[in-house]
Each structure stands twice: as structure tokens, then as C-alpha cells.
Amino acid sequence: MKFADFVCFEATIPELDSRDRDGAIAELVTALDRAGRLKRGRREEIIKAVIKRENEASTGMGKGVALPHVKHQGVRDVVAAIGQSSGGLDFAALDKQPVYTVILILSPVKNPDKHLQAMESIFRQLQQEKFRKFLRQAHNPEQVEDLLREVDENPSLL
Amino acid sequence: MQSGPSADTGRLRMQAGEDTLENVVCEAIVQIRNAAGLHMRPAMQFVDIANQFDSDIMVSNDETVVDGKSIMQMSMLAATCGTKLRIKAEGQDAERALEALRQLVEETHFHEPTPEEEKKH
Numbered sequence: 001m002k003f004a005d006f007v008c009f010e011a012t013i014p015e016l017d018s019r020d021r022d023g024a025i026a027e028l029v030t031a032l033d034r035a036g037r038l039k040r041g042r043r044e045e046i047i048k049a050v051i052k053r054e055n056e057a058s059t060g061m062g063k064g065v066a067l068p069h070v071k072h073q074g075v076r077d078v079v080a081a082i083g084q085s086s087g088g089l090d091f092a093a094l095d096k097q098p099v100y101t102v103i104l105i106l107s108p109v110k111n112p113d114k115h116l117q118a119m120e121s122i123f124r125q126l127q128q129e130k131f132r133k134f135l136r137q138a139h140n141p142e143q144v145e146d147l148l149r150e151v152d153e154n155p156s157l158l
Numbered sequence: 159m160q161s162g163p164s165a166d167t168g169r170l171r172m173q174a175g176e177d178t179l180e181n182v183v184c185e186a187i188v189q190i191r192n193a194a195g196l197h198m199r200p201a202m203q204f205v206d207i208a209n210q211f212d213s214d215i216m217v218s219n220d221e222t223v224v225d226g227k228s229i230m231q232m233s234m235l236a237a238t239c240g241t242k243l244r245i246k247a248e249g250q251d252a253e254r255a256l257e258a259l260r261q262l263v264e265e266t267h268f269h270e271p272t273p274e275e276e277k278k279h
Contacts, residue, residue, distance in 0.1 A: 018257065028275070067198070071199070094217065112195055113195065113199065113238045115194075116197060116237070117236060119198065119236050120233075120234055124234050127234065
């Protein structure tokens with residue numbers, strides 16, 4: 001699965017205003033809502049559901065990246081939004097380090113396989129130190145989009 | 159390689175025997191049975207158990223071989239329900255490690271419902 005198939009580039013937040021985890025999640029869900037990717041009036045519910053999931057087990061996988069996610073009836077299809085925090089956020093990450101890149105993923109309740117395919121695409125690239133570094137250095141939405149589209153074209157680029 | 163004098167051969171054999179005792183290699187093919195597949199939480203459970211053992215754990219599907227002790231790598235497998243994975247454990251506690259991981263995947267299926275169990279709800 002390509003990034004362009006599920007990442008909403010319009011919703012990229014190059015510098016999150018929030019200094020805390022829940023605020024960052026709310027910003028990204030709101031950005032997806034503004035981009036028209038959520039069903040109407042579901043924003044608050046989705047924010048709560050993502051935070052609830054995050055409280056059950058942190059999605060801060062280490063190496064400065066967190067992937068908060070939830071399966072929710074408020075989305076029609078798998079969709080992701082990327083936010084960055086140059087100051088770092090406390091996500092209670094596995095390696096106890098701050099998180100600089102947040103990739104929020106919302107998936108419909110049905111079709112768990114598509115959710116897994118999106119995860120697979122993300123993790124395949126996140127393995128690469130260069131990818132994590134380039135992503136963190138992308139300071140505007142265009143740079144994030146360019147990086148992801150380049151990787152889509154040529155997955156072994158990095 | 160030419161075999162040396164019989165005494166040497168005997169010694170070599172014994173060393174090989176000791177090595178085998180210390181460094182066991184075990185493999186099993188397991189099938190993902192929970193409906194949601196190997197998403198992040200199941201992957202974390204797998205990695206947690208794998209890390210309780212000294213043995214190296216490698217997990218593979220048809221395309222990729224990953225380190226069973228790394229959450230990023232395990233998540234990359236994105237194995238859907240029904241997928242078969244090969245688990246290879248290598249080390250002194252390989253057998254125990256493999257059995258613990260097999261149980262997690264096939265018997266408790268990550269403490270999540272199978273497709274049949276989901277339908278009942």
C-alpha cells in the first residue's frame with residue numbers, strides 16, 4: 001500500500017502547537033476533520049477513542065515516533081495525518097524518549113486487513129533511520145508530501 | 159575437509175555435540191487466528207514474550223525475515239488473520255521460547271477473538 005493511498009497530506013501539521021500527547025492527538029484529528037475525512041460530528045468521539053486506546057498501551061514505538069490509532073465508525077476509509085513537534089512530546093514511549101513525529105491512523109471498524117496494510121507501509125519505512133530523519137526535518141507540508149511520494153515511487157530509495 | 163586421526167575426530171564430534179546442546183535451533187510454522195491479525199498490540203505481546211528468552215528469534219512470512227524481539231520489525235509483518243508465519247528460535251532456551259510464542263499465536267491468539275468468536279457477539 002502506498003502512503004498516498006491513505007495519508008491525508010492536507011492534514012499535515014509541520015509544528016504542533018500542543019506540548020502534550022492528548023493535545024497533539026486532538027490537533028491531528030481536527031486537521032482530518034477540516035480536510036473532510038471524518039464523518040460529520042464525530043470529531044470529539046474520535047479524539048476520546050484515540051486517547052483511550054493510547055492509555056491502554058502506548059503507541060510510542062521508540063526512536064522518536066508515535067503512531068496513535070483507533071478503529072472507529074466515524075471514518076469511511078483508512079486515513080492518516082502526520083504532525084511534528086520540534087520540542088518533543090511525552091508519549092510514555094517504550095524507550096522513554098520524547099516523540100518528534102506523530103502519525104495518527106484512523107481505520108474503519110470493518111476491514112482489519114487494510115488497517116494492517118497501512119501499518120505495514122509505515123513500519124517498513126520507519127525502520128530506516130534516514131526516513132525517520134528526513135521526516136523529522138520536513139518543516140512544511142510540501143516537504144512531508146514530497147518525501148512520502150518519493151518513497152512511494154521508489155521504496156528502496158533510502 | 160579431510161578427517162584427521164581418529165582421536166581428533168572423536169574430540170571434534172564431542173565439541174559439535176556440546177555446541178548442539180548449547181545452541182539449539184527450533185522452527186515452527188504458526189497461523190494467525192485472531193480476526194484483527196498481527197496489529198500493534200499483538201505484536202507487542204509477541205515481542206514481550208520473545209524478550210523473556212536469551213535465544214534469537216527470527217520471524218518470517220513469504221517475503222520478509224524480521225527480528226522477533228523488535229516491535230518495529232514485527233509490526234512490519236502486518237500478518238492478517240489466516241497468515242502463516244515461520245518462527246525460528248536459536249539459543250539455549252530455543253525450545254521453550256518457541257513453545258511460548260506458539261501458544262501465544264495459536265492457542266490464546268493474543269487474547270483476542272477469532273472470526274468465529276466475533277460473529278457470536
